[in-house]
Amino acid sequence: MTTTPPAPQDDLPDRLLAALLGAYEVAAVALGDRLGWYRSLADGGPATAAELAARTDSDARYAREWLEHQAVSGYLDVADVHADPESRRYPLPDAHRAVLVDELDPGHMTPLARFTSAVVRGVPALTQVYRGRRTLSWADLGDEVRDAQAAANRPLFLGPLVDELLPAVPGLDAALSAGGRVADIGCGHGWSAIGIARRWPQARVDGFDVDPPSVARAHQHAEAAGVADRVSFRTDDVAVLVDDPEGPGQLDGAFDLVAAFECVHDLPQPVPVLRAMRRMVRPGGTVLVMDEAVAEEFTVPGSEVERLMYGYSLFCCLPDGRAHEPSVATGTVMRPGTLRTYARAAGFADVEVLPLDNDFFRFYRLVG
Structure with a gap:
């Protein structure tokens, strides 16, 4: 039996x-x-x-x-x-x-709670988004999501990013200490630009973001931080700006560091932006992308980071990316191979993953 x-x-x-x-x-x-x-x-x-x-x-x-x-x-x-x-x-x-309280501590997590509680309220609207009947952009999500996202990144941008991570990028500390110029693409509320300006007092930083409310907050934060004389922000699409003969200054080859901190996966059209970044960096300078440290390949089950990033993608990043057409619809889970494809299409020879230790973010240097 x-x-x-x-x-x-x-x-x-x-x-x-x-x-x-x-x-x-x-x-x-x-x-x-x-x-x-x-x-x-x-x-x-x-x-x-x-x-x-x-x-x-x-x-x-x-x-x-x-x-x-x-x-x-x-x-x-x-x-x-x-x-x-x-x-x-x-x-x-x-x-x-x-x-729960210390806003500049790297372990501060209440902004993530605020962000999550705000975006999940969009489920009724997302039902229509997922059926193709409407879009849901960053502007639609509003100030509550903007503020929470900026607050979540602030401890990193004012702390470990400038104290440990960027100084470990070969040649970067020397260039910025000597008065180098930085382009911060997708600068948001400006904390990364402010952190760089505070860490390297001789450097000048230009922040670019297409979201006017974020740029307005960035101006306020730079004034409050006392770095507004060395940090500027503007609502320009660099993919358009580099081709504008009447644009503010010559951007080709003007920057020692051209960086995109946690924004490439959000871009509807990342290749033109990366192509502009390639033009903006001076010979021998650094093009740097910081994006989510997801797995190199899709695997099941996924890690906690992978699950978290898919959550962000479902409720925020993918809908925002698709709200602007044409869109490659990357989503939050941008794997290294995807960025490498974008970078090569933009004219870079390769993408190097830098050995910088962070639980949530991976750092890429785009070369050639």
Whole structure:
């Protein structure tokens, strides 16, 4: 007599339950950040619901529910779990401050929670996008997504990017220390340009981005950082600008570093932009692309980074890229082979993956 072995237990229900718990936690983190509740607990110390509400001009009953959720989910501590609900005091653990409050810490993650909670609200619109009945661009997503994206990259751009990563690119530190010129393509809110200007006081940086609200914020940030005399921003498409005889200055061969930090995968037409970058760099200069550190090939199952980047692509990057026609529709998951294809079509001889260590980003030097 033979028996059929039992089928393996499908863990999908457990995975979905964990994902649902995580989704609510992400939304609660975004809410607490927007209300200033984490900041209040960090700067003002442990609080009851009434105290937190009074500090932040909010409602005590809602504050209590949020505090209890954060405690049962492990984001906050509670001084006495048996105390009356109105008397319970909730401290923010010291170990959680960097993740939830410290805006310049490399481990700061509340901007990612804000970004995610904002883009998933677009599911009804994306249903129509996916059916080909409308588009959803970066402009449609609005300031909340713009601000969250910029805040997520800010710790990297003002810290490790200029303190560790760019100085490790051969020849770059010497060129910028000697007063080199930098073109920051897709500069967004300007944090990468500002970071470079602060790290290399002799350098000049020109930022380019086609999104006017982002460029307006970049101007404000440069003024506040005290580098506006050496950093400029403009809403120009470099693919068009390099061919404009009346454009602002001669861009051909003008820059020691031409960089595109986390934006090539978003470009509807990356080849013309890369071709412009090739023209803009001086002989012996550096063309650098920083983009997501996805796997070199599609594999199943994927890593956490791979899954995260596909999530961004579904809800933001691919719809934005396809909102402007014609579009190559890259999406967030731009593998090295894809960039190499674009670069060669733009006239580069090859793409070198630089040995710079970062969990989320890969650095490419485009040569020839």
